[in-house]
Every structure is written in structure tokens, then in C-alpha cells.
Amino acid sequence: MQIMINEIKNWMKEAAELIKKEIAKNEMTVDTKNGRRDLVTNVDQKVQDFLIEQISAFDPDAKILAEENGRDHLTDFSGRVFIIDPIDGTLNFVLERENFCIMIGVYEQGQGKLGFIYNVMEDLLLWGGKEIGVFINEENLKAPDDLSLKDGLVGMNSSMYRKNSYNAQVMAEHSMGVRMSGCAGLELIGLLRGERSAYVSSLAPWDYAAGNAMLEAFGMKVSNINGRPLKFDGREHFIAATPKAYEKMMALVEEAKDEN
Amino acid sequence: MQIMINEIKNWMKEAAELIKKEIAKNEMTVDTKNGRRDLVTNVDQKVQDFLIEQISAFDPDAKILAEENGRDHLTDFSGRVFIIDPIDGTLNFVLERENFCIMIGVYEQGQGKLGFIYNVMEDLLLWGGKEIGVFINEENLKAPDDLSLKDGLVGMNSSMYRKNSYNAQVMAEHSMGVRMSGCAGLELIGLLRGERSAYVSSLAPWDYAAGNAMLEAFGMKVSNINGRPLKFDGREHFIAATPKAYEKMMALVEEAKDEN
Numbered sequence: 126m127q128i129m130i131n132e133i134k135n136w137m138k139e140a141a142e143l144i145k146k147e148i149a150k151n152e153m154t155v156d157t158k159n160g161r162r163d164l165v166t167n168v169d170q171k172v173q174d175f176l177i178e179q180i181s182a183f184d185p186d187a188k189i190l191a192e193e194n195g196r197d198h199l200t201d202f203s204g205r206v207f208i209i210d211p212i213d214g215t216l217n218f219v220l221e222r223e224n225f226c227i228m229i230g231v232y233e234q235g236q237g238k239l240g241f242i243y244n245v246m247e248d249l250l251l252w253g254g255k256e257i258g259v260f261i262n263e264e265n266l267k268a269p270d271d272l273s274l275k276d277g278l279v280g281m282n283s284s285m286y287r288k289n290s291y292n293a294q295v296m297a298e299h300s301m302g303v304r305m306s307g308c309a310g311l312e313l314i315g316l317l318r319g320e321r322s323a324y325v326s327s328l329a330p331w332d333y334a335a336g337n338a339m340l341e342a343f344g345m346k347v348s349n350i351n352g353r354p355l356k357f358d359g360r361e362h363f364i365a366a367t368p369k370a371y372e373k374m375m376a377l378v379e380e381a382k383d384e385n
Numbered sequence: 386m387q388i389m390i391n392e393i394k395n396w397m398k399e400a401a402e403l404i405k406k407e408i409a410k411n412e413m414t415v416d417t418k419n420g421r422r423d424l425v426t427n428v429d430q431k432v433q434d435f436l437i438e439q440i441s442a443f444d445p446d447a448k449i450l451a452e453e454n455g456r457d458h459l460t461d462f463s464g465r466v467f468i469i470d471p472i473d474g475t476l477n478f479v480l481e482r483e484n485f486c487i488m489i490g491v492y493e494q495g496q497g498k499l500g501f502i503y504n505v506m507e508d509l510l511l512w513g514g515k516e517i518g519v520f521i522n523e524e525n526l527k528a529p530d531d532l533s534l535k536d537g538l539v540g541m542n543s544s545m546y547r548k549n550s551y552n553a554q555v556m557a558e559h560s561m562g563v564r565m566s567g568c569a570g571l572e573l574i575g576l577l578r579g580e581r582s583a584y585v586s587s588l589a590p591w592d593y594a595a596g597n598a599m600l601e602a603f604g605m606k607v608s609n610i611n612g613r614p615l616k617f618d619g620r621e622h623f624i625a626a627t628p629k630a631y632e633k634m635m636a637l638v639e640e641a642k643d644e645n
Contacts, residue, residue: 304566
């Protein structure tokens with residue numbers, strides 16, 4: 126596993142250099158996918174192609190699930206699967222040139238084995254899994270406290286908050302406040318570092334695969350908003366939280382159902 | 386003016402060292418002010434005391450308006466006034482140990498002369514004013530493009546967004562998306578760097594004084610949400626935006642009034 130870990134880290138560092146060069150060149154082409162705020166750039170595609178090339182050379186039998194270029198669907202999760210988001214937070218990448226991540230999750234027989242989330246512009250790499258623990262760059266990361274909902278910040282999807290979906294506004298009211306960064310990777314890093322008690326959003330597999338593998342290593346709770354296992358297929362309402370915050374939030378989800 | 390600029394930068398760097406030492410010591414005491422989410426720590430107070438000491442030694446005649454320790458009200462803005470937020474984003478400081486700023490605004494006869502916003506943990510200092518332009522650390526910062534509301538991100542107060550105050554949700558709908566960082570300084574830095582088209586919140590003078598002085602240098606629009614000049618007294622609904630985004634947003638504020 127150590128060889129694979131080193132390989133993946135090297136790919137991510139190379140991909141980050143590629144991204145920084147593209148930012149410096151400033152010739153990005155931006156297209157929309159499903160709606161005017163759902164962006165993809167030539168850089169997303171280039172980074173994904175690069176990562177897929179590396180993976181295929183390293184492990185030709187591995188399956189790949191990835192955000193761009195029609196690689197976004199997979200039915201067979203047997204064997205080893207790499208789940209890739211070449212640029213998580215593309216809108217931030219385009220408009221801020223920061224606050225975006227590269228993410229890679231490695232799954233075996235459908236189980237999260239390893240996760241890698243790389244905050245490119247801050248050069249901050251979180252990586253690890255159940256068997257090895259979680260690291261921040263080369264330092265061992267201690268599991269965060271089991272923060273209560275009321276004692277922590279909640280990463281929140283703006284649309285779910287606005288519509289009060291699943292009592293999202295009530296969750297926020299019980300917490301110390303909501304944060305919206307526009308980047309799942311950053312929110313998941315926040316959870317892993319104890320800077321969030323929870324994260325609620327609408328996510329696709331490449332948004333949560335890497336984080337999920339690491340959160341499990343810390344005994345954090347991750348599921349869809351109805352408490353069922355994530356489907357790894359298409360977008361769904363997602364919750365990740367400390368055990369204490371999760372329990373409280375799921376009770377609020379139930380209350381929202383009773384009211385409807 | 387150069388002497389004063391150098392002095393202020395030195396104070397801020399020293400204050401940042403003080404903050405980092407306190408974070409390392411990890412013996413912070415946290416109190417609440419107006420409600421459980423309105424925090425103040427011994428570090429906020431210590432930093433403010435340090436800054437006031439420096440200001441008083443440098444310019445004994447200057448007036449001071451500051452967030453903590455009962456210095457939060459001033460009626461006479463004649464002469465030189467220093468407006469201080471020792472730690473902007475105290476909740477982030479306590480829960481994240483990052484994403485907070487030190488802010489100092491220098492006003493003369495009620496006019497913004499100089500602003501300083503220091504993102505402590507990223508060591509990023511934005512400073513400047515109408516007469517000298519705006520700098521990021523020692524580099525001259527170019528005025529950002531006049532982004533339309535529809536082409537940029539909007540920094541947004543969570544409570545105003547939830548309640549749709551002044552059509553805040555409609556503003557968001559017209560934009561590329563909302564961001565909530567919990568730190569006015571970070572949002573104002575975002576505006577100055579062209580990473581935001583607007584920022585809408587409920588702010589006190591120490592939250593906006595430094596940013597206001599720099600935004601004016603770039604020809605950006607800053608006012609209360611009704612289009613009137615900021616009062617520099619107490620909390621009020623605040624808007625800062627590119628000229629194009631401002632015009633569109635003020636039209637949406639008017640529409641909200643018509644509907645009520």
C-alpha cells in the first residue's frame with residue numbers, strides 16, 4: 126500500500142503544478158454543464174486525463190469513476206476503484222483562483238481504503254484511511270473531539286439552507302453558525318481537523334469518496350440525509366458529522382418529515 | 386504618511402505574533418457578549434490593548450474607536466481617528482484557529498485615509514487608501530474589473546440570507562453563488578482582489594472602516610443597504626460592491642420595499 130500512497134501523492138503534486146501553470150498562463154476556457162453555475166474548464170479535463178493516465182499505467186485493472194468526460198457512472202465496484210475529482214470547487218477555481226481541491230478516493234470491494242484531498246493553493250494534503258490513520262502533509266492528524274452540534278460550525282449547501290430542506294435552517298440555529306465555501310474538499314478537511322461539527326450538502330461520489338474514507342478512520346458518521354449508505358451513483362443529499370452532531374441532526378431530519 | 390504606514394504595519398505584525406503565541410499556548414479564555422455566538426477572548430482584548438498603546442504613543446491626540454473594552458462608541462470624528470478590530474472573525478479564531486483578521490482604519494475629518502486588513506494565518510496584508518493606491522503585502526494591487534452581479538460571487542450574511550432581507554436571496558439567485566466565511570475582513574479582501582462582486586452583511590464600524598478606505602481607492606461602492614452613507618455608529622446593514630453589481634443590487638433592494 127505504501128507504494129500506491131507514494132504514487133498517488135506524486136500524481137497530485139504533479140497535477141497541482143499543472144494547475145498552477147495554467148493559472149499563470151491565464152488562457153483558461155470555461156464551459157457550462159447543467160446550468161450557468163455548473164462550470165468545467167479545460168484545466169479540469171486536462172488534470173483528469175493526466176490522473177487517469179497515471180492510474181492506468183500503475184494499475185491497468187483498476188476501475189475509474191471521475192467527474193468529467195463521461196466517466197461519471199460506474200455500476201461494478203468489485204476490485205479496486207479510483208474515484209476522482211480533478212478540480213473540486215471549479216467555480217472557486219475560475220473566480221478566486223484558490224479554495225479548490227484535487228480529490229482521489231481508492232475503494233476496494235466497495236469499501237473506502239484510502240482518501241486524498243489536496244488544497245492546491247495552500248499546499249495542504251490530507252490523506253489516509255482506516256488502516257493507517259490520517260495525515261496532514263507528513264504529520265499524523267489526531268482524531269478531532271466529538272463536537273456537539275451546538276459547539277461547532279456547520280458547512281452548509283446554500284440551496285438546502287435557503288429552502289430549509291430537512292430542517293437545514295434549524296440545524297444551523299442549533300449550531301455556532303454556518304459556513305459556505307463552495308468546495309466540498311475544504312469542508313471535509315474542516316471536519317477532519319475539528320473545525321466543523323458537520324457538513325450538509327448535495328454531492329456526487331467524487332465529492333465525498335476521498336473524505337468518506339478518511340472520516341471513517343476517525344469514527345465520524347457519513348450517510349445520505351435519510352441515514353442510508355451513500356449510493357456512489359449520482360448526486361444525493363449528504364451529511365457527514367461527529368457522532369454527537371450526527372445524532373442531533375438526524376433527529377431534526379426526522380422532525381422535518383413529521384411536519385410534512 | 387509613510388512613517389505612519391510603517392508604524393501600523395509593524396504593530397500589526399507584532400500583534401500577529403502575539404496571537405500566534407496565544408494559539409500555541411492554548412490557554413484561551415472565551416466569554417460571550419450579546420448571545421452565545423458573540424464571542425470575545427482574552428486574546429481579542431490583549432491585542433486591542435497592545436494596539437491602543439502603540440497608537441497612543443505614536444499620536445497622543447488621535448481618537449480611537451475599537452470593538453472591545455467599552456471603546457465601541459465615538460461621536461466626534463474631527464481630527465485623526467483610528468478604528469480597530471483586534472480580531473475580526475472571533476468565532477473562526479476560536480473554532481478554526483484561522484480565517485480571522487486584524488483590521489485598522491485611519492480616518493481624518495471623517496474621511497477614510499488608510500485601511501489595513503491583515504489575514505494573520507496566511508500572512509496576507511492588504512493596505513492602502515485613495516492617495517497611495519492599494520497593496521497586497523509589498524505588491525501594488527490592480528483595481529479589479531467592474532464585475533456584474535451575475536458574473537461574481539457574493540459574500541453574504543447567513544441571517545439576512547435566511548430571512549431574504551432586502552431580497553438577499555434574489556441577489557444570490559442573480560449571482561454566481563454566495564459564500565459565508567464568518568469574517569468581514571476576508572470578504573473585503575475578496576472584493577479588493579476581484580474574487581467577489583459584492584458583500585452584504587450586518588456590520589459595525591470596526592468591521593468596515595479599513596475595507597471602506599481601500600474600496601474607495603478602487604472606485605467601489607460602499608453604503609448602508611438603503612444607499613445612505615455608513616453611520617460609523619453601531620451595527621447596520623452594509624453593502625459593498627463593484628459599481629455594476631451595486632446598481633443591480635440596489636434595484637433589488639427597492640423592489641423588496643415595493644413588495645412590502
